[in-house]
Amino acid sequence: MESCCIEQFLEGKTIFITGATGYLAKILTEKILRVQPNVKKLYLLIRAPDSISAKQRFNNDKTVFPVAGDIACNSMGINSELKDEMCREIDIIVNSAATTRFDESYDTAIRTNVLGAMHVLKFSKQCSKLMMLLHVSTAYVCGEKEGLILQKPLNYGEMLNGSSHLDIDVEQKLVEEALKDLQDRNATEKEVTLAMRVLGIERVRLHGWPNTYSFTKSMGEMLLGHLKEDLQLIILRPTIILSTYKEPFPGWIEGMRTMDTFIVGYGKGKQKLAMGGRETITDVVCESVICIYSVPYVSWYKSVHLLTF
Template identity: 35%
Template sequence: MGSEWLDSFKGKNLLITGATGFLGKVLIEKVLRTIPDVGKIFLVIKAKSKEDSMKRLQNEILQADLFKCLKEIHGESYQSFMLSKLVPVAGDVRKDDLDIEVDLAEEIAREVDIIVHLAANTTFDERYDVALDTNTRGPSRLIRFAQRCQKLKLFQHVSTAYVNGQREGRVLERPFYMGESIARERLTTESSVNSLPELDVEAEMELIGAFQENLMAKKMKEMGLDRARTFGWQDTYSFTKAMGEMLVYNMRGEIPLVIIRPSVVESTIKEPFPGWIEGNRMVDPIITYYGKGHLTSFLADPEVPIDIILVDMVVNAMLAAMAKHSARMEETQIYHITSSVTNPILCQDLFGYFFEHFEAFPYIDNNGKPVHVQPMKFFSSEDELLSDIWTNATHSRGEASMAGLAEKPSQRVERKWKKRAEQVKRLNNIYQAYFFYAGRFDDTNTRKLIEDMSEEERTMFGFDVGSINWKDYIGNIHIPGLRRHVMEKKSMNIY
């Protein structure tokens, strides 16, 4: 590894929010394994006290299976090494001043060189007030704290490529300005544009303050989806993340800012070992239902690329951007860490790899029998999809009658298919916008970032999505990792 690249991290102190999350853990592991002479890493952990934050550090990071390579490297000194680098900070991006103890906040403000903002609420249809507080207000609170930091060299804000909402075609790596509305930019005539309301981020936050006391949780969820779609976003998550970007960009002042926009982040392809994943990511509930025989048809365009990126590649891109821009920074940089332009995987191919895996390695049901899956059937409308589900239900009920079963078992079959129809409808409500998505994320800046790295740096911190063999990754790395780390640990009732 080139000394100049590594030297950019030597002795540098980092502050990371969302440190106990999926992406945060992989970032921490990579830094400590490959850049051990980094300075302190302050981890903002949601906790009531310093003691509670230390407990979460021990339970969720130090004891996590992800860190087994570091345990092998350091042996008996593993704990002491980790605690010499990691500083748990009881705090919360949902609170003013991040709710960090005053003396510790002053220490961080004096010492931190790089801030990495990962904390987010990633539920697509979250309550509007909850999503706004974390995804929109949260970044603004952190950038306000960053303005107090005396030697800050970089603020890295991790967002999502889907802040681009319902944009179509090749979507460029450019920042959001306050009040941008995707719905308005898609209209071609002035009269049509004027018919839509302007997006006022401050007004959106005030709107929640006026209503949240009187609205039930369901209504708050409906409000989030309604506001998102009014302004051209597909769901509450992408909308509130976009408004968070607007605030950070508007409030940055002289702070060097990099925005990282990954797409659908899935399991590791290589580091620290292939297939590590924690919890269900975006496509994983679909894999789980399909592998267990509960999903045979889906609402999707089979020709649409499903933009997947691998978590260790995202982390490597984040580190490359830190190394490049913490030393010098002319203007805000946006990086799409995505695959839909450089190495797209089509929806039909993705499901084909699911089928090949489960046909070769079927899931074993509670009765010890293999679950036989069929190739996925795709539909363009919910009516067609539900018709197919009920056709299968009628066929199953007929088989039960021909077998001479009593009425009650036949009724159980009907109830099972009704439940399955509801599950499929819920999946479609969540995923429809992504499986018919018409945008492709341009990654010109990201490709240039790779070009600026030495061959040695690319080997150690590689994130070239063009190198991914999707068939091998999905069938031999991701699904086995999902089965090992998630499916075998959870019941089928994931909703």
């Protein structure tokens, strides 16, 4: 499909993007505004306690509207009046909000990557004219398998190591009980964070995923697939995201991410070697063109994994 078709599709559409201050969502927002200036409206969810704080984090114009909220909260923390207005207007939702730290505190990771996905889904079902929900996941929900890995939906409760059934409610309850126990013992904030990281690692090892990030993103996918009903759902599973490939200009990146620390270390002469196989092909993503269409179409990535439900 030609890019002009996608530009035409975006014309007059109202789009809601979560994780708006994140690197990926910034690229998406810039691309939409550049290729289709006649997009009707962009609602950008910004984690902030109120609208004033949200506007301080984002300089808006007549097309772009910062929305104060947090996907970890019910109704994403959006006030009811604004929520009703959004639900009447939104055509497309892009959920790119996530915590991506591999050893994130288990409570934080579940709250954002699991319950957050469910909150976005519930919100999506209230949008009367919604055409699709695009959820950004990760290729590593498939774990550390070897060989050809089919891009198929994760069944609710499925585990990578083939052991007993994964119960997401049980995982959430374990977190709640652990937090209560820590509170009863008057644990410090540092002790709580450490305990939650350790709990996450323990649960990851039990269920067969490589880290807390990929495990909680997997549970988020499971909930979406299990509860979506007749909602048009598309899941993107990018691998390692690096700098831009071409647009808005080659090589743009914000901060140091993923492989960048190794590249910078080598460039500065501080990292003399890196462990790895000489014949290994590194699967990375160079952001290039961002496309959304009613029929799933992506030229967004040089390397991308896509699922349609």
